[in-house]
Amino acid sequence: MMRRRLPLSAAMCAAAATLMLAACKSIPDTYAPPVQRKPLEGPDDTALRSFVNMNDPEAEAYVVRDVSKTLESGTWRWTGPRPELRFSLSATANQKLRVDFAIAESTFRQTGPVTLTFTVNGNLLDKVRYVSHGEKRFEKPAPASWLRTDVHNYVSIEVDKPWVAPTERTRLGIILIRAGFVQ
């Protein structure tokens, strides 16, 4: 009887020992210093510039709000009624805000003439009434005292009469092509 029991017990002990051994696996203690990576140099490759075309690959980085993520016809994007963009400037003197945009014929038929209000860092730069559809350019010097070089500069455009889709809640402002500061 004893003779038959032993192999079973021995096997159980072996199994238990195997498990215990698994717990005793040695961990490497020390490591040599690895290959050194080169120090990072050069300018910030994600820094915003002073001007952006809506078909630039990083155009979305300039958008604060209310500009479509979809690029239309490879050149422009729809805005909502209050688009806002941000820009970086290296100097504040002699900067002009330039916005190239269009008022779509299809939206103009519903809205009629629209007034756009341009603000820079919360300061009212101008209010312009557009009485026809088609491509437009807004350009006006921005006072240096309004601008900053250490933080982003925010430009917003308010459309007084956005186009409202009859069945949906979609509200469209203008067709934005490019915007920013030029000297």
Add this chain to the structure above:
Amino acid sequence: MPQAFYILFGAAFTVLVAFALGGFLLCVLGLRLYRAEERLLAFVAGSALLSGVLFALAALHLIQKGVLLALGLAVIVLAAKRGALRPRGDSFPPLPRFWKYLFAAVFAVFFVLYFTNAMAPERSPDGSSYHLGLVARYVRERGFARITTNMYANLSQGIEMLFLHAFVFGRHSAAALVHFSFLVALPLMMLAYAKRFGFPQPGAAGALFFFVSPVVGVDGISAYNDVAVAAILFAIFYLLQIWDRERTPALLVLIGLLAGFAYAAKYTAFVALPYALAFLGWKLYRAKQPVLRPLLKVTLLASLMIAPWMVKNWIVVDNPLSPFFNRLFPNPYVHVSFEEEYARGMRNYPELKSYWEIPLEATVRGRVLGGLLGPLFLLSPFALFALRKRAGRQLLLATAVFGSTYAANIGTRFLIPPAPFVSLAMGLVFVRLPDVAPTLVIAHAVFSWPSHILWYADRQCWRMERWQPKQALRIESEESWLNFKMPSYSIARMIETLVPPGGKVFTLTQVAEAYTSREILVAYQAASNHTMGDILWTPIIRDYSPTWHHTFRFPPERLRKVRVVQTAGGGPHLWSVSEMRVYLGDRELRRERHWRLRAQPNPWDVQLAFDNSPVTRWRSWERLRPGMFLEIDFGTADTVDHVLLECSRDQFNIRMRLEGQLPSGEWKTLDGESEQSFVPAPHGMRRAATEELKARGVNYLLIHDFDFGADDLRIWASAWGIERIGERGAGKLYRIK
């Protein structure tokens, strides 16, 4: 030859080989069972043996069609010669006519529904990702590969070994059909058990309660393993009940084998072995019979099925119980912090507000916990009335034991293992009330029919949609159906097309790996992947950048070693150090090859704090506690006067002390508190991050629109040094330049 033929052949051949192996074993053991029992228990026991054989073949890299075909045919011929394929036992008396027709009708209708769904292209979330993703890799590599980048490869895969057998011949759907065979076998086993123990009508009712349950159906037709686990557990219960009545020693062989197979099939089924041992021990003790030898016999047989999986894990990932117990078995493959988070996540599903919602979610709503048992199971408390009968007590005890692991994962499908027992107990109760049981069976079937589930359940609950004969027979092609129904399929095929063989793809979200042969590294699935995710996020998350500098200053001292020791503890944070630099005056000491670096915990990543990269960092990957340290051994004594630690700001409650070892070997505190300063994040971290990934062999990124950082990668693709090479739905595939 049509694809449907291969699918059916793969599944049928696997089931037949398992049946032959099991039949052979029953013959050898000389067991006398009823005819229905013979077939069903032969299939389940044979599955255990076949799974073990496949494990051995996979370990030897012999997974090839020819080998499996020859072995399978040999097993079938051998079993036939031995008479193992012929029924030997007596038949059970038939069910009463009404129940016979009711059972046959409901069973047949759902059988067809399930069969067409199981045979249709496999598209279950886990089945198409890791269950079959790993199986497909084993097929490609003709056996086990050393996988350290996917924690799912560390789970026991006993059922996946059966899938592997079927997959070789019929690919994905053949594997799902193998699981389906357990779905069919289990209710028949429940009925056979009930017939043997004298309550056939409750048995028929209970079997149907289980079989038509929506979550049981959708799980059973997928390449999952929960229903198979339930079948194994029920077989153990059944065999124990037979043993209790007949005390045939040979039954212990089957009980031991299946108790081990339960663990091999799923970790949470480990309870089968203690349950079996406790049952046997108690019965033997009560009968004043020897206890030790039968228990040792069962344990030894079980360990034959359990040990291979533990040993495999021990060899591959230094932890026999991986991906759990990493604190007990420290290893570089699964982080302790991940294990804790994962376990917490399984216990607390994000949208579940209170555990009191579980009964309704698991039976009626079905979205938050992933599936529903059906409203019938709201009546499961009535099963307690079955306590009046011996069989009821046994069933409810098994319910409690096999349900005890539910707390570890509160998904509905984790209720499948105890469900057969509670179903039979409910059958015992409801059959005593006139007409109630048939009414409940019919109502349960009606409410569980796929198109009826939305009468009451959440639209997003996990369920079958309808029967799918066209898809099952491939009248509609697999490609067309999967492209239509499964967005991650088209992403997997995009990877297959655009990534060259051998290419590695890093992603933050699981994809249908079973449909691509390229290696997919999912951020959360292994420590090394997690580190790559950390690297990728460092340029995006401001608090991950090494902008928080800690300087320890002290009078110039000749030191052999310096060590920064963590003195804070508690809280949710991990400790990390991006760079540790040593200075004398303005000069940083050059990191010499003879230096020796050490860290505790996570010693394996210590080099990340000494590689001069701002996007990599050593992390403790365990919650902050006093005594953690980073250490430099200079080899010889060197003069130093300050140490700089470049740290990230996502660990605001860290506190550190600097210690130094003098040439004499004595340790002293050099500085008890650091000077702290904040510096701007370095430029160019995006490109540095992708370079790090490249250095780790990753050349492709798969980013979904909903992944954290997806916008940044898309907008600043040029800064990251990546180019988009493909897009399917929400998934964008980038190549690192």
